[in-house]
Structure formats: structure tokens, C-alpha cells
Amino acid sequence: MTITGPLSRSTVKLAPHRPVGAPNRMTVVFSQMKETCPDAMKVYADCVIAQHQEGNLEKGTCEMEFATVKACFRAVRQS
Numbered sequence: 001m002t003i004t005g006p007l008s009r010s011t012v013k014l015a016p017h018r019p020v021g022a023p024n025r026m027t028v029v030f031s032q033m034k035e036t037c038p039d040a041m042k043v044y045a046d047c048v049i050a051q052h053q054e055g056n057l058e059k060g061t062c063e064m065e066f067a068t069v070k071a072c073f074r075a076v077r078q079s
Contacts (some may be wrong), residue, residue, distance in 0.1 A: 029077060037072035044069045 023031075034041070047062035 033073050036076050037069060039074045040065075040069045040072045 044062060044065040045050045048057065051057040051061045
């Protein structure tokens with residue numbers, strides 16, 4: 001579908017619509033991350049919760065745990 005109009009001198013091409021009820025790309029990727037990385041996510045969440053309860057939650061807290069989650073997420077996105 002191509003739309004032209006007085007506000008634009010160029011032609012704008014719209015992306016095709018996904019079917020009603022179909023999940024978007026990020027929903028699919030996040031679901032894959034939850035299936036692939038639950039242990040890493042739990043370890044990171046437990047660390048954040050524990051540090052928060054102790055009043056020690058600040059930037060850099062649980063950095064190693066976050067790095068593990070991030071690496072797992074990247075692996076899922078690249079697959």
C-alpha cells in the first residue's frame with residue numbers, strides 16, 4: 001500500500017499488517033527468552049530482590065547475574 005499526500009514529498013510505504021491476534025516480533029522473542037533462560041532470569045531476580053530487601057540496591061548491584069541474563073538473551077536473538 002502506498003500513500004502520498006500534501007505533507008510529504010516522498011512516497012511512504014506502510015509495513016504489511018500482521019493478522020489480528022498474531023503476536024508481534026518482540027512478544028515472540030521474549031517468549032523464547034523465557035523458555036531458554038529461566039534459570040539465569042531467576043538468579044538475577046533473586047539477587048535484585050535480596051539486595052532490595054537489604055537496602056543495598058544500587059547501580060551495578062547484581063552485575064554478574066545481569067551479564068549472564070544478557071548473554072542468554074543475545075544468544076536467543078541471534079538464533
